[in-house]
Amino acid sequence: MLRIPCPWCGERDVGEFHCGGEAHIARPSGADTIDDDAWAEYLFMRQNPKGSHHERWSHAHGCRRWFHVVRDTDSDQVLAVYLMNEAPPDLPGRSS
Amino acid sequence: MQKYSIFSLARNALTRHENWREAWRSPDPKPEYDVIIVGGGGHGLATAYYLAKEHGVTNVAVVEKGWLGGGNTGRNTTIVRSNYLWDESAGLYEHSLKLWEGLSQALNFNVMFSQRGVLNLAHNLHDLRELSRRVNANRLNGVDSEILSTDEVKAFCPLIDCSPDIRYPVLGASLQRRGGVARHDAVAWGFARAADALGVDIIQNCEVTGFQRTEGRVEGIETTRGIIKAKKVGVVAAGHSSVIAAMAGFRLPIESHPLQALVSEPVKPILDTVVMSNAVHAYISQSDKGEMVIGAGIDGYISYSQRGGFDVVEDTLQAVVELFPTLSRLRMLRQWGGIVDVCPDASPIIGKTPVDGLFINCGWGTGGFKATPGSGNVFAHTIAHDEPHPLNAAFSLDRFSSGALVDEHGAAAVAH
Numbered sequence: 449m450l451r452i453p454c455p456w457c458g459e460r461d462v463g464e465f466h467c468g469g470e471a472h473i474a475r476p477s478g479a480d481t482i483d484d485d486a487w488a489e490y491l492f493m494r495q496n497p498k499g500s501h502h503e504r505w506s507h508a509h510g511c512r513r514w515f516h517v518v519r520d521t522d523s524d525q526v527l528a529v530y531l532m533n534e535a536p537p538d539l540p541g542r543s544s
Numbered sequence: 545m546q547k548y549s550i551f552s553l554a555r556n557a558l559t560r561h562e563n564w565r566e567a568w569r570s571p572d573p574k575p576e577y578d579v580i581i582v583g584g585g586g587h588g589l590a591t592a593y594y595l596a597k598e599h600g601v602t603n604v605a606v607v608e609k610g611w612l613g614g615g616n617t618g619r620n621t622t623i624v625r626s627n628y629l630w631d632e633s634a635g636l637y638e639h640s641l642k643l644w645e646g647l648s649q650a651l652n653f654n655v656m657f658s659q660r661g662v663l664n665l666a667h668n669l670h671d672l673r674e675l676s677r678r679v680n681a682n683r684l685n686g687v688d689s690e691i692l693s694t695d696e697v698k699a700f701c702p703l704i705d706c707s708p709d710i711r712y713p714v715l716g717a718s719l720q721r722r723g724g725v726a727r728h729d730a731v732a733w734g735f736a737r738a739a740d741a742l743g744v745d746i747i748q749n750c751e752v753t754g755f756q757r758t759e760g761r762v763e764g765i766e767t768t769r770g771i772i773k774a775k776k777v778g779v780v781a782a783g784h785s786s787v788i789a790a791m792a793g794f795r796l797p798i799e800s801h802p803l804q805a806l807v808s809e810p811v812k813p814i815l816d817t818v819v820m821s822n823a824v825h826a827y828i829s830q831s832d833k834g835e836m837v838i839g840a841g842i843d844g845y846i847s848y849s850q851r852g853g854f855d856v857v858e859d860t861l862q863a864v865v866e867l868f869p870t871l872s873r874l875r876m877l878r879q880w881g882g883i884v885d886v887c888p889d890a891s892p893i894i895g896k897t898p899v900d901g902l903f904i905n906c907g908w909g910t911g912g913f914k915a916t917p918g919s920g921n922v923f924a925h926t927i928a929h930d931e932p933h934p935l936n937a938a939f940s941l942d943r944f945s946s947g948a949l950v951d952e953h954g955a956a957a958v959a960h
């Protein structure tokens with residue numbers, strides 16, 4: 449089973465967590481001027497990569513805090529964990 | 545094509561079944577095709593078949609990175625039904641169900657389509673109201689559908705625990721009698737054989753790695769077996785749709801999740817229908833071999849690993865055992881995962897892409913097996929005519945900009 453390292457509680461079974469999907473999706477500014485395609489990009493379009501994925505997790509059945517995970521979606525290996533207010537770490541040899 | 549019949553069976557029995565011809569050829573790719581279909585699952589093979597059969601486009605190749613039906617086509621729990629809520633969906637899924645009803649004859653291949661009925665259970669007042677609304681919508685659209693009371697559920701499927709004291713009591717159900725199950729491999733093989741007979745080249749072990757384009761128009765594909773030119777390309781790659789879209793330079797509103805299923809040891813016939821429950825996340829039927837075939841909900845994160853977590857399996861089995869206490873001591877034989885292409889409105893995307901000549905058919909998520917013939921049929925029309933068939937016009941990629949979503953979460957939910 450996938451084990452997710454909570455920055456506060458340590459590594460726990462995935463069943464304790466809720467995955468919040470792709471991270472770092474910025475809400476577009478100029479809400480009243482941008483066109484429908486720009487809204488579609490923000491609301492619906494996703495990278496959904498086969499490889500490194502920056503995503504949000506919450507320790508729903510634990511400390512209930514949110515944090516970031518970088519995970520390889522091909523191997524399910526967790527590559528890095530960082531806090532909500534931190535910038536994504538540099539992972540040598542990998543593109544996002 | 546060597547026709548399958550009782551006579552050919554008898555004739556081949558005389559030579560100890562050693563002279564059957566292979567069901568389809570395995571040709572080397574030609575330098576160029578009129579149409580290339582990327583993905584040799586049921587939907588891709590059906591597309592190729594209908595291109596040749598109904599549109600006279602026979603210079604077609606289906607390019608598959610693994611083996612035919614090795615994706616979700618060969619990994620699903622094979623539930624077929626058409627009781628979706630909205631007019632657009634009812635049109636598309638009912639078109640498919642009608643094709644299922646004549647498919648074994650049309651393909652001269654037994655796809656073992658068995659219309660044993662599909663029950664959708666209601667466990668609370670809200671479920672019941674939603675089901676009634678859906679049944680009424682279905683009937684207005686000419687889709688057979690009816691509501692059963694708890695007593696009628698018990699009479700129709702005695703194996704279900706209908707007592708009022710279980711955690712989620714059965715308050716009623718909808719029933720589509722024309723729904724049922726089919727044999728997944730046979731669907732891939734049947735379409736492959738019939739397409740091959742019409743001249744389609746089926747090329748396995750050939751992975752698409754990129755596209756050739758000039759001025760926004762597709763000119764061919766790059767593969768592990770070299771470059772193959774094409775006037776048009778149709779991508780039908782389920783869980784890998786986003787990966788292929790990225791090769792062509794655009795994004796999709798799709799997320800790829802593991803979806804798991806499992807089968808038990810075989811037992812005597814005890815369940816002669818399909819039972820689904822959205823609320824408790826379980827669906828179950830019994831295969832002709834006697835195995836109980838059980839499907840789960842998706843794992844909550846993106847993955848291409850074709851594996852899921854045991855926590856999801858455990859949830860599903862808890863629900864199954866609560867509904868069917870008889871099954872509590874059955875041992876499970878096999879468990880596996882597929883990668884499903886989940887779309888925000890739980891409806892497929894079938895149509896054009898931002899690249900000219902490149903078409904896409906994806907987003908079927910947890911429930912596209914039932915649509916295999918219908919999806920291939922309308923997608924072939926879309927590719928042949930450069931414009932959608934009336935039945936898939938509403939399922940274009942630009943609905944995510946226009947806002948005209950086809951929200952089928954109620955009908956699709958966890959189940960199929």
Ligand SMILES: Cc1cc2nc3c(=O)[nH]c(=O)nc-3n(C[C@H](O)[C@H](O)[C@H](O)COP(=O)(O)OP(=O)(O)OC[C@H]3O[C@@H](n4cnc5c(N)ncnc54)[C@H](O)[C@@H]3O)c2cc1C
Pocket residue numbers: 582583584585586587588607608609610611612613614615616617618619620621622623624750751752753780781782783784788803804805839881882883884908909910911912913914915960
């Ligand atoms: C566990 C499970 C249970 C399900 N239960 C049901 C159900 O009961 N009822 C129902 O209606 N639906 C169900 N589904 C969904 C259903 O299986 C799918 O929607 C449907 O089979 C999709 O068919 P397809 O032909 O589009 O995809 P697939 O069969 O996945 O075919 C896509 C093909 O594309 C190939 N491919 C990918 N990338 C490349 C590349 N780069 N180059 C070449 N080829 C490539 C893959 O190898 C694959 O063979 C279930 C799915 C799963 C996983």
Ligand SMILES: [Zn+2]
Pocket residue numbers: 454455456457458507510511512513
């Ligand atoms: Zn924690």
